[in-house]
Amino acid sequence: MRALVWNGVNDLAVETVDDPGLLNPHDVIVAVTLTTTCGSDLHFIDGYIPGMREGDVFGHEFMGTVVEVGREVEKVAVGTRVVVPSFIACNRCWYCDHDLYSLCDTTNPNADLQAPLLGSPTAGIYGYTHEFGGYAGSHAQYVRVPFGDVNCFAVPDFVTDEQALFMSDAVPTGYMGADFCDIAGGDVVAVWGAGGVGLMAARSALLHGAGRVISIDRIPERLALAERLGAETINYAEVDSVQEVLREKTGGRGPDSVIEAVGMEAHSTGIQEVYDRAKQALRLETDRAASLREAILACRKGGVVSVLGVFGLTDKFPMGVIMNKGLTLRSAQQHGQRYVKQFFDYVEQGDLDPSVLITHDLPLEEGVRAYDIFKNKSEGCIRVALRP
């Protein structure tokens, strides 16, 4: 089959690789209809996150059609159109029993690689480093899905392929971020980052009952889309101080909760940008955590800081601000299996249309160009949908 592979830092290629096969009795093979670029991929493409090996098929956000099922698969049938959350759950362990699917205790084949880094291993994920399982990713014609009954969600007819695609990761990640905020009716929620996840977090905060959502970014077309989804916006490159604007917008209180949807390669302005880039270049830190620091500083006393961005090792982490302001810090990789069926309802009711994230629709053969456009945010790119 054809697949988009990582051959090294900033070295991608579309190559011919073996087709996946059924390995375990609960496995399913999905023919990928759509798979999409994700900002978290850029961290290993740029070399900030280690753990990829030359030739790895990457990609973790996808939907498609079931073409083969293992002998113990009971609920999923060949021919079913499905969306698959990016983290792999077993639905048998304590974490899955508690809806904490990305923390699944049984699906990481390389748990011994990851446990020393994190203290205990997470679930496996498709196409995202060997520490996270080493599974082949979705930027391919076919992908093997372990525990098909648990991880494949049949897509109703009223949900399009393009809408279902983002229910694999961007929507559940954003929705979980809003869920973390314990939003009470009328709350003000600020969201750093207006990429796919940040935009879905902004929309989700409104679905959770926020009175106002304020999206912060620097890319005009992304801010324009945030406004279409119902958010107010701040272009941080055009204001002297985001903190000042947020204080003004909230009567000095600060947002009731803040969502960080940027991660380790944050852009910022001024001396902080210089500081972070210098330290990152010297490998004295892996993260440019400017947006995280800013979100923590902006949050009102006693509020919630919801962290969705991917981070490695962060320095200058303002623990004193969290402690003294009594903030609650919540974070996770997304527990998609918890939410997917709710998303179908939102789409049917007309409250959610994730397909607005697609700015480019390209064949998989153009995967290298897709990532170039996506990484450089050129041509107004927010997300590229790839068709194998």
Next chain:
Amino acid sequence: MNVVDTTKEHVKQLVEKVAQKVAETTASGVGFDSSIQAVTIGKPRAEVMRFFTDADRLSEVFGDVAEVVSTGPDRMRWKFTRGSLEWECVVVTEDDARLRFVDVEPNEDTGIVLEFRDAPRDRGTEVIARVSSPAPGAVTGLPTFKALYRARALLMTGEVPTIRHNPSARASDR
């Protein structure tokens, strides 16, 4: 280069070394490759203990480092995958709470002890592995953790997570 520049350069190098050391220490997870490993498995103690007395099951979970075969009642041979090393052990069950895999040679201290405790709040069974030093063959800290993880997966789901025959653009199957 004047004295100020030289001093600056020395300070920079020192900071870099310290930062690198801190990063390496954090990233390597100090102590994880230790002789004591533990997991909690959401199954009753008797079922979990039975699993670890079954040579075929041990072969499944220790597959990377050893094949385990039964050589008699409560007796096993571990054939390690690297080299020609083998280890013959006796399995001793104590108090329905401990399995001791001890060398057949009474004078050898090599062995593995597995302790089993009921986990609180109906969370199953806590399994604590203590590996002797020197370890039996390649059964050291991280391989033991991997085996315990796989045992949990097999007991909970009926399968071991795997990426063998994983599609990739390289010759190796992983």
